[in-house]
Amino acid sequence: MGSLQTHKPVLLNEAIDALNIKPDGIYIDCTYGRGGHSEAILEKLGPAGKLIAIDKDPEAIKAAEETFKEDKRFTIVHDSYAHVDKLAEVKNVIGKVDGILIDSGVSSPQLDEAQRGFSFLQSGPLDMRMDPTQGESAASWIEHVKEEELVTVLKTYGEERFAKRIANFIVKARDDAPITDTKQLAEIITKANPKWERHKHPATRSFQAIRIFINSELDDLQACLENSIDVLAKNGRLAVISFHSLEDRIVKQFIRKEVRGKVFPVGLPVKADEMQGRLRSVGKAIKPSEEEIAHNPRARSAVLRVAEKLS
Numbered sequence: 001m002g003s004l005q006t007h008k009p010v011l012l013n014e015a016i017d018a019l020n021i022k023p024d025g026i027y028i029d030c031t032y033g034r035g036g037h038s039e040a041i042l043e044k045l046g047p048a049g050k051l052i053a054i055d056k057d058p059e060a061i062k063a064a065e066e067t068f069k070e071d072k073r074f075t076i077v078h079d080s081y082a083h084v085d086k087l088a089e090v091k092n093v094i095g096k097v098d099g100i101l102i103d104s105g106v107s108s109p110q111l112d113e114a115q116r117g118f119s120f121l122q123s124g125p126l127d128m129r130m131d132p133t134q135g136e137s138a139a140s141w142i143e144h145v146k147e148e149e150l151v152t153v154l155k156t157y158g159e160e161r162f163a164k165r166i167a168n169f170i171v172k173a174r175d176d177a178p179i180t181d182t183k184q185l186a187e188i189i190t191k192a193n194p195k196w197e198r199h200k201h202p203a204t205r206s207f208q209a210i211r212i213f214i215n216s217e218l219d220d221l222q223a224c225l226e227n228s229i230d231v232l233a234k235n236g237r238l239a240v241i242s243f244h245s246l247e248d249r250i251v252k253q254f255i256r257k258e259v260r261g262k263v264f265p266v267g268l269p270v271k272a273d274e275m276q277g278r279l280r281s282v283g284k285a286i287k288p289s290e291e292e293i294a295h296n297p298r299a300r301s302a303v304l305r306v307a308e309k310l311s
């Protein structure tokens with residue numbers, strides 16, 4: 001690996017194998033992060049290959065520009081991967097892409113730099129946006145969100161059992177003073193949480209929930225999956241690494257739906273090719289080895305699923 005590792009790439013070899021890289025192929029890395037997967041893809045590409053990388057985060061874009069500015073095979077785009085089809089259209093690669101990689105979630109620099117506002121361990125501005133140039137920060141959302149909506153977000157995206165109690169503590173606290181700091185929010189949640197899980201900070205689930213909501217992570221993932229099929233060439237690979245059960249469920253159900261194909265009412269005459277799905281599932285879900293988890297605890301919950309476009 002090269003010099004860029006402020007984020008340790010997860011399931012690196014497995015993801016590269018899954019993409020089945022052809023030296024002259026065209027690939028899209030939907031989540032550049034700090035370029036761990038991009039670098040490995042470029043290593044496998046010959047001079048005629050191409051890699052388009054995407055990231056929402058301006059810091060990731062800056063890192064990509066610095067690292068690969070000399071590499072003519074590489075382009076970086078600042079956007080959400082939900083728009084992968086639009087980007088592919090602009091780059092004139094619809095139906096020509098040999099592999100699309102999604103390595104969802106947050107990067108280590110996002111989590112570790114207190115200024116980004118994702119960390120419940122350090123004090124920093126309560127932001128949590130992957131792209132701070134768009135949308136609303138967590139602080140501003142928490143300032144006006146209705147208590148019931150907060151309960152729903154904590155329950156749905158954090159699977160937090162104590163969503164009601166935590167939302168109530170947050171709303172009471174914000175009436176006393178605005179909640180603008182990550183540590184301040186973590187402390188309110190810690191006080192509200194009556195039963196701490198082992199090896200888990202009591203604010204973990206709530207922070208995950210707010211982060212997923214603020215960045216519309218699940219909607220973007222669903223949109224990216226749906227939009228990626230037309231972008232892929234025949235036999236093109238889709239490789240998706242997810243980090244929690246909510247994401248993995250979306251990926252699993254999407255692949256299942258596309259493998260099965262359209263469901264027609266019984267008795268309706270349909271041609272065989274109309275019934276065929278657009279994807280074939282490749283292998284089983286892949287999880288990191290014990291060794292990887294020992295070196296990189298953030299790989300702990302990762303799951304890689306792979307599919308191939310049929311025609």
Ligand code: SAH
Binds near residue numbers: 009031060082108
């Ligand atoms: N594979 C990368 C790490 C990716 S971390 C590496 O090895 O370095 C996940 C990255 O995805 C983050 O940089 C985050 O900003 C980005 N991201 C998350 N959701 C996104 C979305 N909807 N569109 C574009 N980028 C997104």
